[in-house]
Amino acid sequence: MGTPPPGLEGFGPIQVSTSGGNGMWLNLPPVKLYTISFIIKSGKILLGHKKRGFGKGVYNGFGGKVEPGESVEAAALRELKEEAGITAKLVPCGTFIYFHEGSDHTFQVEVFKADNYEGESIETDEMRPEWFDVPDSIEQNSPIPWESMWAADRHWYPIMLSGKYFVGRIDFTETMEDGVKKYTLQRWWFGARDT
Numbered sequence: 001m002g003t004p005p006p007g008l009e010g011f012g013p014i015q016v017s018t019s020g021g022n023g024m025w026l027n028l029p030p031v032k033l034y035t036i037s038f039i040i041k042s043g044k045i046l047l048g049h050k051k052r053g054f055g056k057g058v059y060n061g062f063g064g065k066v067e068p069g070e071s072v073e074a075a076a077l078r079e080l081k082e083e084a085g086i087t088a089k090l091v092p093c094g095t096f097i098y099f100h101e102g103s104d105h106t107f108q109v110e111v112f113k114a115d116n117y118e119g120e121s122i123e124t125d126e127m128r129p130e131w132f133d134v135p136d137s138i139e140q141n142s143p144i145p146w147e148s149m150w151a152a153d154r155h156w157y158p159i160m161l162s163g164k165y166f167v168g169r170i171d172f173t174e175t176m177e178d179g180v181k182k183y184t185l186q187r188w189w190f191g192a193r194d195t
């Protein structure tokens with residue numbers, strides 16, 4: 001049993017699954033809630049290519065901020081409809097906190113999945129949906145486009161795809177290169193539990 005990093009107290013006993021990077025865990029500012037949702041059906045996963053805003057250019061699940069007064073589940077359903085044009089019976093499958101230097105808040109991302117959906121997935125102003133095969137094991141030749149995704153995704157997708165509930169933390173450092181901010185994955189920790 002690994003000891004979860006700061007910020008993950010209160011999630012109960014979690015079996016460490018993967019961890020890496022080095023350096024000190026960064027000090028966390030207050031948390032803001034976000035969602036991401038995935039449709040995983042018939043050996044394929046639906047991802048969206050983000051067309052604007054935070055995370056532009058990367059593939060991700062469908063999600064966004066939880067609005068004031070909104071439940072996390074309602075936010076997840078709203079974002080899935082807004083970004084992919086579909087509805088689904090979403091079930092929680094993980095939580096991670098993410099912080100990058102320079103941010104005024106820590107992202108707490110509640111992750112959901114569904115094995116079916118209603119409606120037809122469509123390209124929206126924010127996302128272009130695309131189906132990818134789910135590999136038997138997450139290796140270099142995976143059909144999932146890791147190089148066009150958040151750097152930590154390859155560490156927690158396998159736990160999500162295994163059906164276990166996962167909890168994790170991801171820290172990115174910020175550096176300036178030729179006047180442009182660059183974010184580098186510094187440290188991560190993911191654990192799993194059976195439910």
Ligand SMILES: COc1nc(N)nc2c1ncn2[C@H]1C[C@H](O)[C@@H](COP(=O)(O)OP(=O)(O)OP(=O)(O)O)O1
Binds near residue numbers: 054055065
């Ligand atoms: C490393 O951390 C992250 N990894 C992944 N895979 N996804 C992340 C990470 N940190 C945040 N996210 C997700 C959580 C949300 O789904 C989006 C960010 O939401 P966004 O800022 O686009 O929220 P909206 O409410 O849609 O914002 P606008 O309507 O203002 O565009 O990224």
